[in-house]
Amino acid sequence: MASGTSMICSLCGERAILSQRYSGLHLCREHFIQDFERRVAETLQKRNMVREGDCIAVAVSGGKDSTALLFSLSRVLVEIDVELVAVTIDEGIAGYRDDTIVAAKAIAEQLSLEHHIVSFREEYGLDLDEMVSGKRVAPCTYCGVFRKSALNRAAKRLGADKVATGHNLDDEAQTVMMNYLKGDIERLLRFRPWRAQKGLVPRIKPLQEIPEKEIALYCMVNDVFVQSRECPYANLSLRADVRDMLSGLEREAPGTKLSAVQGFEKIVAMAQGSYSQMDLAACQRCGEPCVKELCKACELLGSLRSGSNQ
Template sequence: MMMADIMKCSLCKTNPKIYYQRHSGLNFCKECFIKYILKRARKTIGRKNITKDMTIIVGLSGGKDSLVMAHVLKELYKPIPNTRIIGVMVDEGIEGYRKEGITHAIEFCEEYNMEYKIATFKETVGYNLDEIVKIAKEKNVNLNPCTFCGVIRRKILNKVSLNENADYLAIGHNLDDIAQAVMMNYIKGDINKLAILGKDAGSSLFVKRMKPLQDIPEHEVLLFADLIGLNYHKDPCPYSSISYRAEVSDIVENLEKKHPGTSYSIVSGFKKLIEHIPVEKNMSICKYCGEAGSSEICKSCALLENLGIRV
């Protein structure tokens, strides 16, 4: 094979390559790569779910993943009649960080003529995340900010989705996110969380999740965002560096560098495994907030109660 051929796109055989996919050995030009990402997301969503009369809530942080997801959904559902795609930004109240992300998300929604709503931790639980972290320190309570944040964010997004009678709640998790979550729960031995991660809760109290980017690696999501010219929030959350996920992320990333395709293998094996893991479907209504939970006190209220706070 001549060098000139190597530098061409493996798919169209005409345009110059702009990206080499290590695990497959394929070269992509700009046009073919964009088509590839859209095709990959369409396959993940499934043809039966790209249909008319659907309402989809999209969790928007303003970062690359959420905006790429929103762009992909707008493209795939563009020719579908009577489809509502609504962006929801959750303001956790992280000083010097969240406002910029919300600004990027709003700009995206206005450019794409997309409905959007903003919900806050403050209006949901009475405190923002910075205040919660401060209270935990004052009371000497060991609280992982990322754990608390994730619980409240999911609660808010689910509530908005229920209020809008949404068919799906779309989350911008990419392949790396899924692989990290799988490994975190493997290491902790948390089988129930593994089952929940891979299956729908099967309850009318929870809106079904849609993860269009779950089979696309983070670096490909980033490349796609840059190729189509998305203006996204680039700064990391100030709390993310102290999370357990950050440690697991480093492990998976190092394995991926040495063994291309590791993340695909982790997720592929996980998908085969969860077919044999039952999901606990005991759902109830939280006695404090009235929202859905797996026991009489939902996880967010339990975390608040541990801090001596009642909703």
């Protein structure tokens, strides 16, 4: 972010609001917005994320990432025949999700978009709080599995062609690093979506090359309301430690997060073909795509009911 008052935009000489250390540019409000939206458009194009006529279910939690996602997509795709539908997953996290749902509603309404709310309770019979209460389990693992499944189910009901999520560069760098740390490279490569799978709505991440800090700034300069409350479970994961480590490295060497993600993309490109993508089957209980007989959500629900993870 800009420090001091003397910094000027590298492109027009106006007062800069952002110093992009990794690009060496200083940007004013207008050029920052342009730069942000250009990068979103480039990511969409580079990865063939969107086609004319697509209906895109945009996962909107009400936090800054998904708010910026919905806002920027509505601007970048304004001249393309694409329908955006906002979908909010209510995991059932007391003291957190209710506020963010209000924010999600507000941004969908501001952009005049259809908005659907899908809850864990309706889909699976339990709130996240109930699933994890009194158990020695990582809430984020449950949350991630059920959210992915609920989003896929909702997208299919809405007839969406894609699901867009607000994962940013920081999230992507953390995921790459976490998989390295867990030695999970093979699994990561196998599940790389090289081709469409039956029953699985393709997922796109248009903000995957944009740093978290710039996303917050984008919301701020566009004056979109953002709920900044943090999930009470957020610090209980390996991700939180990896996030702190990567932020420290980024301070020392600007560009580290981007090179972690781009380096992984190179490995993926080199490995393409060495690991065949598995064909997914349909879960015997709920019909969602899965690798084994049951999908991960049904497997977890089963263990919750039998109490095998107390």
